[in-house]
Amino acid sequence: MNRPHAASDLVRDLERARDLARELAEVRGRMVSVSGGTRTDPEYVRARDLVLRLMLDRARRRADDLDRALRRIFDRLIRIGYVGLTDDLHAARRVVRDIGGALAELRARHLDIDRDLEAAGVRPGLRLGDVGVVGKCERVTELVAVLEGARAGLVYTGADAPVRLRRAAVAAGLLGLAVRLLPPEHRGRFVEEHAASLAIAECRREWIAYLAALLAAMPAIAWSRRREDRRRKGG
Amino acid sequence: MAALAPGPGKMTVPTLQLLDVLLAEPRRDDWFAFELCRRTGLGSGTVTQVLFRLESWGWLESHWEDAAHAFSQRRPRRRFYRLTGDGERAAGELIRRRFPGRLGLEARGAYP
Numbered sequence: 001m002n003r004p005h006a007a008s009d010l011v012r013d014l015e016r017a018r019d020l021a022r023e024l025a026e027v028r029g030r031m032v033s034v035s036g037g038t039r040t041d042p043e044y045v046r047a048r049d050l051v052l053r054l055m056l057d058r059a060r061r062r063a064d065d066l067d068r069a070l071r072r073i074f075d076r077l078i079r080i081g082y083v084g085l086t087d088d089l090h091a092a093r094r095v096v097r098d099i100g101g102a103l104a105e106l107r108a109r110h111l112d113i114d115r116d117l118e119a120a121g122v123r124p125g126l127r128l129g130d131v132g133v134v135g136k137c138e139r140v141t142e143l144v145a146v147l148e149g150a151r152a153g154l155v156y157t158g159a160d161a162p163v164r165l166r167r168a169a170v171a172a173g174l175l176g177l178a179v180r181l182l183p184p185e186h187r188g189r190f191v192e193e194h195a196a197s198l199a200i201a202e203c204r205r206e207w208i209a210y211l212a213a214l215l216a217a218m219p220a221i222a223w224s225r226r227r228e229d230r231r232r233k234g235g
Numbered sequence: 236m237a238a239l240a241p242g243p244g245k246m247t248v249p250t251l252q253l254l255d256v257l258l259a260e261p262r263r264d265d266w267f268a269f270e271l272c273r274r275t276g277l278g279s280g281t282v283t284q285v286l287f288r289l290e291s292w293g294w295l296e297s298h299w300e301d302a303a304h305a306f307s308q309r310r311p312r313r314r315f316y317r318l319t320g321d322g323e324r325a326a327g328e329l330i331r332r333r334f335p336g337r338l339g340l341e342a343r344g345a346y347p
Binding site: 168192196197198199214215217218220221224 | 267268269272278279281283284288291305310311312313314
């Protein structure tokens with residue numbers, strides 16, 4: 001299940017994703033600078049739109065790269081079963097926080113940037129609405145939840161450690177996938193809470209029964225969480 | 236889940252079962268999901284739903300176990316639940332009113 005240096009590879013992938021998020025933010029920031037000014041002569045507008053089109057293409061490519069990088073990180077986490085991450089987990093969590101910060105900043109500026117582009121007379125097709133930043137922000141939240149599960153699986157030592165680690169890895173992987181049904185803010189707590197519960201199952205049968213019942217109830221759990229969130233927000 | 240009657244929200248038989256267990260030791264502040272499954276015989280999905288519902292009503296509070304303590308026992312930290320004062324009063328009253336004599340059955344081993 002595990003292979004040497006898997007944890008270092010994970011941190012490297014995370015750093016790559018963080019760099020892509022930052023680069024995406026820079027490209028979008030520069031698009032606003034390019035669109036600034038009030039000149040309306042057709043030659044200027046044509047040149048500006050050409051530059052914006054090139055920059056938007058670049059932003060789209062970076063957003064796609066970031067998406068692929070995040071998917072690769074999930075795959076790697078599940079494949080290595082979180083085992084052997086002990087030393088690198090703190091580094092990994094730090095980088096995930098950095099990615100989250102970069103994407104949150106992007107999301108916060110999203111509307112402002114598009115408003116500025118609109119005010120500058122930039123055509124809708126050259127604005128930023130379609131590079132999918134919001135979805136990527138949610139993917140980072142999922143990543144944090146999966147890493148919480150990973151942390152829950154890392155504390156086992158002793159004679160039965162291999163069995164418990166293997167179970168924790170399977171549980172964290174399944175819970176990490178299942179929590180995608182939940183609103184992002186509930187995911188981290190959910191994975192960690194139930195990974196801890198599964199850790200005390202005394203036998204395989206009890207472990208399977210707990211996990212299976214939880215997974216079967218996930219749609220109902222997700223529905224009630226979303227309904228409660230809507231109620232709290234007054235929706 | 237069969238609904239019995241309207242409460243602060245959905246009041247189901249599993250909710251009453253769980254409340255009965257909690258009321259057997261109302262001052263206890265370290266209940267966790269797996270133990271409640273064992274004590275009530277309910278499935279993990281049901282217990283998770285009920286805990287969430289009771290917490291959203293303000294009848295339960297939850298907090299994380301101290302991580303250092305959990306680590307010293309070589310296990311992940313748990314999410315602990317406890318009845319709030321309001322929860323204890325409301326749940327006790329509810330069960331006394333609807334099911335006279337039922338309170339504390341769990342403590343006497345009435346549930347699996």
